[in-house]
Amino acid sequence: MTTDASTRPVVEMTGITVDIGGTTVLHEVDLRLFAGEVHALMGGNGAGKSSLVKALSGAYRIGGGEVRIDGEPVVLAGPAEAEAAGVAAAFQDVDLCGNLSIAENVMIGHEERRWFGISWAATRRRASAVLEELGLGELDPRRAVATLSPAIQQLVAIARAMVTHPKVLVLDEPTSSLDADEVATLFRALRRLRDQGVAILFVSHYLEQVYALSDRITVLRDGHGQGEYATRELDRAVLISKMIGKELTELRRIGSDRRAHRVEPTGTPVFRAVGVGRRGEFAATDFELYGGEVVGLGGLRGSGRTELGQLLAGVARSDSGTFLIDGRTVGLPNPAAALRHRIAFASEDRREGGIIEELSVRENIVLALQAIRGWARPISNAERDALVERFVESFDIVAPSLDAPARQLSGGNQQKVLLARWLATRPHVLVLDEPTRGIDIAAKVEIQARIAELARGGMAVVFISSELDEVVRLSDRIAILKDRRKIGEVSNGPGLSVDTIIEMIAADDEDDA
Structure with missing residues (x-):
């Protein structure tokens, strides 16, 4: 588990400076990684997280400072030198060959060779052994990677990084495209590696995941280190304020302003959908938008949020119903037609x-x-x-x-x-599908503030997010979705909360029964 802080770090980066194109992106940053520990690297947009990760993995040249691995100074002149020093990395965009097998992907560059060339039987055996170490012994190494779920592909990428038995595993946003069950699968494997003594550097925007997995946190802001902390001792509000350089009041203010300035819509809707749906994708429904309001689509995974948003914007073609803009019937057969009608x-x-x-x-x-x-x-x-x-x-x-x-x-x-x-x-109507997914808290604040500003300026916004607290914070009205149909609608106000939406979805279950 966690190593005592007095023990020598596996990796010690001191005073690290990195320049890119004449711009200094890291200013004398420190980082320590210990064996048997998950260390989270946190920071806002442009804080320097990726630059530090690339410096450690040999992808960026270090202009100043020192790197020690197991107490010995090293020069990480490139990825090969980093790998030789015991540092392996798996990045957000899984760089696997879908047409090749799991074994071929895991062992690429490290195939088992004999005098006659590559021994594929031996290569598959070694790949299976690496997968077994990650708790993935049930995977068939001959299976094509293209047939795997995103989570298992991420684990295969980690297995490839672990072939050389590195001392340090660097993971840059490994969960950005995974659902909750897939994240749980990945975390089980990472805890297994941690317990085997691997030092893991974990970069993520998701606070819940960081607190669930990490033992220690280093915070960056604008290329400068903001300190190293034991996760269990760092309050979340304090972490966020260190990341964005101010107290966490902006998100609360955005929600308060939206509720304070809400006005019941009157007159003709800017946009109206009557009986619009698509067989097999979303049940026929009615939907209205007024200028200056944000209408959220609230629902759980698989509820049809994206499908409805695509129908409203002509990305998916409706096979029923009618669209009206300012009271006039229009056709939205494709995104180009929607853009001509100022729907983005x-x-x-x-x-x-x-x-x-x-x-x-x-x-x-x-x-x-x-x-x-x-x-x-x-x-x-x-x-x-x-x-x-x-x-x-x-x-x-x-x-x-x-x-x-x-x-x-x-x-x-x-x-x-x-x-x-x-x-x-x-645009007169803007449909935003997960505009804050996979970005840091500072960028979320900026984008949510911008959406609120657009609504104040008279734009009609459809806001889709899997984070229901965002939907409640920003929306004037919320359409509740379930099983690819609209089950209700609610106006926002002081008494509305995420629990209200969950209760409406659960109550629909009881009605169905």
Whole structure:
């Protein structure tokens, strides 16, 4: 379990400085990792977490400071040197070959060889032994990785990192795409590794997970270390204030402001869906939106939140019902038609349905606006630059350069770029699907404050989140969903809480019985 603090650290990073493109991203940061301990690395958007992880794993050059492993100074000139020193890493984006087997992925670069070449039988046996150490002995090493769930793929990536029996395992956002059961599976394996004496560096935005798993926490803010703490001794409010540099009042203020300024909608809805649904995906339903209000979609996993949001924005085509905008019937057969009617949809999947990583920050922000205009009417450089600079400043988007590929941005900054893209189209209706998923608390505060500001400015917003406390905080009204149908609707107010929504869902179970 946890090693006594007087014991020599496995890894000791002292005064670490890292420069990227002439910008200092880490300023004399310290980090200690002990055997048999899970150490969480926490920080806000742009705090330097990924930079420190990459410095330890050899991906970034360390410009100043010292690294000691088992008390001996080392130079981590690249990933190979880090691996040789006993440091292995598994990152947020699982880099596995789906067409290859589990054994081939686990043992890639470390296959068992004989005089005649690779012995696949021996390679599979060794892969099975590594999987067994993680509690995954039931997996067939011949099975194709593409057939595995995201959680098991993450564990296969960890198994690959453990082939060399490293002293240190670095995990950067390993749970970002996992559900609760999958997280539990992963945590069982990590606790098993911890108990075997491995030092684990765990980077995550999820406070609940950090407190459930870690023994110690190091906090970064703006590239500077904010201290090292025993997890059990660090109050959550104190942790958050250290991460964002101020007391945790912003989220409470956003919720209070939303409730204080709520006005019962009157007149003609900006947007109305009557009997809209899609067979096999979401039951036909009615839905209304008024200017200046946020309507949340509240429901548990599998309730149909995303499916309804996609129907409302033309991403999925309804096979029943009617859409009305300002009282006029319109067709929404696809996202392009929705954009022409000033309805924008921001996907929950930043990579697959949102950010185009190869394009620059500039190009990502103007992409939807250019699509509306058509490629025959290109946006001028002057208009593009003015638009981009305005959003970068107002959203406080942190990027190495506006011409840098979007893949170089942190998750929180990518989310801001995606939100800026849709706001550049000047939408009347904005459908946001999980806009704060997988980003740190500081970026969440910024994005939630921005959504509240948009509503105050008259925009109609559909807000989808798996975190029901966010839905309650931001929404004027909440549509309650279950089993891909709408079961009710409730106005927000002082008496409404997450428990209210859960009770409504449970009561529907009793009605069905």
